[in-house]
Amino acid sequence: MGSVIMHSAMSVDGFIADEKDGVGPLHDWYENGDTPIDGASGFSVSRVSAEYISAMWASIGALVIGRRLFDLMNGWDGHPPVGEHVVVVSHRPKPEGWHPEASYHFVDGVTAAIEKAQELAGDRVISLNAGEVAGEVLAAGLVDEVAMDLVPVVFGSGRRYFGKVDGQHLLEDPHVVIQGEGVLHLGFKVRR
Incomplete structure (x- = not known):
């Protein structure tokens, strides 16, 4: 089974979006x-960020997100932003007639979402978008690693990286510390 890695860009005070779901400068x-991440995304970042992000994206088999992000992004019009599959945690089914060819799977509950993502990803990484759903997955003990792209901005309030996670969760010392331009990439294994 592939690792489950919670990942997102985050403000230094722990937010992945503002109160209105805007990401501002994140x-x-x-x-x-001046270094493209890949040919498809159109993103150009610093060389060190490109090396880190390109390797991470290439390792992803499935992405797990919440319904809020799916609705905000309209599911990227049926094209997974990373990996080949998207698993959406939702109490509502896929919208009627929405991109029937897309490898998007709607499941009720975080445990079912991780199980479905593992089935789809095989030995590849499962990327878990940070936020409420990710906090629930962390609380369930199903996250292997936390990866943050820390951006030098303070939001003051908004959508928290870990959502409303209950309890304390210990992480190992960082095994990834990469300084890009306008971002600090951090990676922590979750203590077991």
Whole structure:
């Protein structure tokens, strides 16, 4: 089974979006360099960020997101932003007639979402978008690693990286510390 990695860009005070779901400058670093991440995304970042992100994206087999992000992004019009499959945690089914060819799977509950993602991804990585759903997956003990793209901005309030996670969860010392331009990439294994 592939690792489950919670990942997102985050403000230094722990937010992945503001109160209105705006990301403000959190993704500016995707366009501040001269090294393309890949041919399809159109993103150009610093060389060190490109090396890190390219390797990460290439390892992903499935992406797990919540319904809120799916609705905000209209599911990227049926094209997974990373990996080949998207698993959406939702109490509502896939919208009627929405891209029937897309490898998007709607499941009720975080445990079922991780199980479905593991089935689809095989030995590849499962990327878990940070936020409420990810906090539930962490609380369920199903996250192997936390990866953050820390951006030098303070939001003050908004959507928290870990959502409303209950209890304390210990992480190992960082095994990834990469300084890009306008971003600091961090990776922590979850203590077991």
